[in-house]
Amino acid sequence: MSNSNSNSTEVITANLLRLAGYGLLLLALSNFADALLPPKFVQDPTWEFTTLGKLVGTSPVPIIGLVLVFYGESTARSAFGKNILKFLSWLSLLLSIFFVIMLFIGISAAIRINGDNNTQASAVASQQIAQFNAIKENIKNTNDANLKKAAEFIEKRSPNIKLDKNNPAELRNQLEAEITKNEKAIKQNIEEGKNKTFRQLVKQALKWYFEAIVSAFVLFGIWNQTKWTRTNQRRKKKGSKSATSLADVASTPTFENDSLDSEDQ
Known part of the structure; x- marks a missing residue:
């Protein structure tokens, strides 16, 4: 009586776990559809990279779901249930291959993102340098009155700067030095921002690749x-086949024993 109760309890537990597993697999399907649709492969490296992050972030859901569905190998299953298990077994292999493919896509996406970031930073730096060069040319070619106005404008923006506005030649040198200083500071800020973005990209990429x-x-x-x-x-x-062979052996007549009995007689 106790054995039948334990067996029925085991079946109920297995059915509940399998039900939870199927539910998790449906949730995983929803997550995959949300991450992959609409697809933008080759078109957008940022989308590819973030999609890898979404997929690996929710990968425990299908893994746990598969384990729960496969739970209880010896527990009775219907023919349809056995076909589902076979399908899910091959699906596990396909998902494994899919994550490997997404890994390589993520690596390619990270390289392209880093290249785009470097190109954008270089474009900003070139634009800033061009502006500073234009300002330098204006300072060299402008008259003393405009030079004095430029000095007053710079002093308003940077009160700590003291310019000699009574000496035009010295004022030009001071303005050029200040512009050169600002130019170097902007270049340094752009380079630091580029390095910071690269470090963040590498850190996130290594996590998702793992x-x-x-x-x-x-x-x-x-x-x-x-x-x-x-x-x-x-x-x-x-x-x-083994059962058939055993039955054949059991039904085979023992001629040797019969011959021995006849000799004894």
Whole structure:
């Protein structure tokens, strides 16, 4: 009586876990659709990179769902349920390959993003340098009155700067030195911003690459450990053959014993 109760409890527990597993797989399907649709592969490296992050961020959901569905190998399943298990086993392999592919896509996307960031930073730096060069030319060619106005404007923006407005030649030198100083500061800020962006990109990329590798490895392990779902029919055939052979042996007449009995007589 206790054995039947324990068996029924085990079946109920297995069914509940499988139900939860199917629910998690549906949630994973929703997450994958949200991350991948509409697809922008090759077109947008930022989309590719962030999509990798979304997929690996939700990878525990399908992994746990698959494990729950496969729980209880010995528990009775319908023929339809066995076909679903076979499909999910191959799906684990496909997802493992998919995460490996997304890993390489993410690497390519990070390289392209870094190149775009460098190009944008170089464009901003060139624009700023061109503006400073234009200001320098204006200072060299302008008259003393305009030069004095430029000095007053700079003093308003930077009260700590003291310019000799009574000496036009010295004022030009001071203005050129101040512009050169600001030019170097802007170049330094752009370079620091570029390096900071690169470090953040590398940090995020390494995290997502590691998660993609782990997800692919676990999914491949699930596929490898669920061979019983793909070879279930073969097991039955082998079992029936062995049972048939044992029955044949059991039904084979013992001629040797009969001959011995006849000799004794």
